[in-house]
Amino acid sequence: MYKVISSIKIRAMLKINLPPGSLPPNAEKLRSEVRDFLAKHLSDYSSAARAKSWAGSDPAFSELLGQQGWIGMTWPSKYGGAERSALERYVVLEEMLAAGAPVAAHWIADRQSGPLLLNFGTEKQRQKILPAICRGHSYFCIGMSEPNSGSDLASIRTKGVKTKNGWQINGSKLWTSKAHIAHYMIALVRTAPPNPKNRHAGLSQFIIDMKRPGITIRPIRNIAGDDMFNEVFFEDLVVPNDMLVGREGEGWSQVTAELALERSGPERYLSSYQLLYELVSELSINPKERNAIGVGRLVAHLATLRQMSMAVAVILEDGRSPELEAAFVKEAGVAFEQGIPSVAHDLVGRSILLGAGNFDQVMAYVTQAARSFSLRGGTREIVRGIIARGLGLR
Secondary structure (H helix, E strand, O other), X not given: OHHHHHHHHHHHHOOOOOOXXXXXXXXXXXXXXXXXXXXXXXXXXXXXXXXXXXXXXXXHHHHHHHHHOOOXXXXXXXXXXXXXXXXXXXXXXXXXXHOOOOEHHHHHHHHHHHHHHHHHOOHHHHHHHHHHHHOOOOOEEEEOOEOOOEOOHHHOOXXXXXXXXXXXXXXXXXXXXXXXXXXXXXXXXXXXXXXOOEOOOOEEEEEEEOOOOOEEEEEEOOOOOOOOEEEEEEEEEEEOHHHEEOOOOOHHHHHHHHHHHHHOOHHHOOOOHHHHHHHHHHHOOOOOHHHXXXXXXXXXXXXXHHHHHHHHHHHHHOOOOOHHHHHHHHHHHHHHHHHHHHHHHHHHOOOOOXXXXXXXXXXXXXXXXXXXXHHOOOOHHHHHHHHHHHOOOO
């Protein structure tokens, strides 16, 4: 029996494709340029602000990145992109996250909304929207999850009905990151009744102008006091026909490809990086072997996740879809990010001193904010289900 189970596990694990990857010389040269840029423009940025990682936003900073050509880096030049490699883009993301740069304003548009339009959008949509994203002037949010649905996207109830004026949409979205500052939303909407034999049928995606009448946005403050998440309500919202993404009813396949981009990047293991940085500084005051071992384990874990995430960048560079691999990175990365505060508390050996120095401020923020990390890109239960299906275990 044991041999049979082991054989099944081995066959399943062979489906995982995380090829070793290394950065080319031009990517490492770019790293130096990015570090110089960050040293100049974030010289007075506090540790507490850096702890927000990619949840912190600054439109002026996003515009500066656009001027550098660091948004839409891999996109065609005719849409404002720089036509650089996925590995060069990876270097820029790493440095931004490690520095705690305020990138949230343009992050979703650059990471997934732009690539979605490149793959499935019309030429008119690309010409209208992509250049503004590359300049750091256009921000997106993603309308997937809903009340009483969570990460079970097949159960969404927001409806789109075809009318003579376009599509009339009614319903709501939940946990919508940065909807309160976004110019557009990519929304997953049910445009046909569910099929008992295929729960994923009848779903379509739309580009929604967030300034159109019929939209109400209510921020949701997390325990750390951030308004990262939002509720969004649609009441007789009319979306023009030319804002349908791809073909009607093909929303599920589009979302699946989109989520692979959302789950695999370095933001999946660097959200708590500032705490690790401050922990090393705090422990250096009174070095102990036990502390060195604890930090060493964290760094080893970080290095492994980095290699896994970089492997996904290699897959993207090759033009392949990393859906299963991205789910692995997301699941392992969330566990790592959420575990750092507990390790830090154990190694420092005291509770947080409110109002104290950099370590305590960062520790206080990350301890609270980390609770929400597992919501981003799908809950851990959903992601584990994706992994199990991908491995043929369910």
